[in-house]
């Protein structure tokens with residue numbers, strides 16, 4: 001299979017490129033800088049340009065673009081950047097899939113599509129929630145419409161927090177837990193959607209290789225946990241106590257709006273499409289995922 005990947009330098013992209021190449025697939029990267037080799041092709045998402053030969057003959061495009069949602073405090077301009085860095089590249093790639101007759105588009109999205117669901121279980125048939133992140137996810141998914149309307153098999157990856165020591169949230173939390181500074185956040189009753197990096201990558205490959213996967217796909221482990229349960233599992237994984245409680249008001253004051261949407265609330269999501277299409281998880285519980293993630 002010839003797979004073209006955008007946003008390939010990040011946590012998920014780096015692991016996906018390695019896995020696909022390991023399986024013998026031909027992988028090309030779209031890069032927003034000068035191409036450094038024959039497997040790289042330049043593109044400029046804000047200007048809508050892609051090196052012409054990049055997508056010719058491709059079997060699939062995987063789009064993993066976007067600035068980190070928690071990298072900076074959410075100012076108006078940063079929120080705009082969070083939106084633009086996802087929606088514009090998606091529109092460009094959806095159009096390009098149509099132009100170059102690419103049969104499959106796999107596009108990143110987020111489990112925050114559902115907003116805060118409290119104890120209510122949500123699957124891919126559940127409606128969009130409320131809040132900035134839910135709106136971004138909705139518009140990000142809508143940006144693939146040109147492709148799906150033209151008959152391109154389009155998959156939207158509604159990912160939970162991808163657990164890996166190589167980057168993302170776990171990479172930031174791990175040093176705190178190693179110093180026994182871990183603890184539950186707010187009430188601890190909010191759900192913490194998670195998936196191991198290994199399963200995230202395997203599930204993307206599952207989507208690429210299975211024609212019966214299309215539309216939104218919840219990329220979360222099969223056993224949802226609350227923040228308090230995640231905290232206990234982290235403490236066990238690093239072998240240190242995590243007795244602290246960080247009150248919600250302190251998190252809101254320190255981090256702002258991001259704390260409310262991404263830390264103090266969360267969806268209780270299950271991976272219905274993955275399970276219905278025969279995906280087998282390597283890590284079924286957050287404890288299993290953390291055991292392989294915190295030590296790497």
Ligand SMILES: NC(=O)c1ccc[n+]([C@@H]2O[C@H](COP(=O)([O-])OP(=O)(O)OC[C@H]3O[C@@H](n4cnc5c(N)ncnc54)[C@H](OP(=O)(O)O)[C@@H]3O)[C@@H](O)[C@H]2O)c1
Nearest residue numbers: 007008009010011012064065066067085108159160161162
């Ligand atoms: N990791 C998670 O826990 C998680 C959870 C839910 C959703 N997701 C989503 O999945 C996607 C990939 O996640 P990740 O963890 O691999 O993210 P990441 O490590 O932050 O990488 C994202 C990539 O996006 C590209 N990018 C950065 N700024 C951009 C901009 N302004 N315009 C266009 N592209 C830009 C970069 O790739 P290049 O420099 O190669 O272009 C970057 O390496 C993201 O859209 C993310 O929101 C991730």
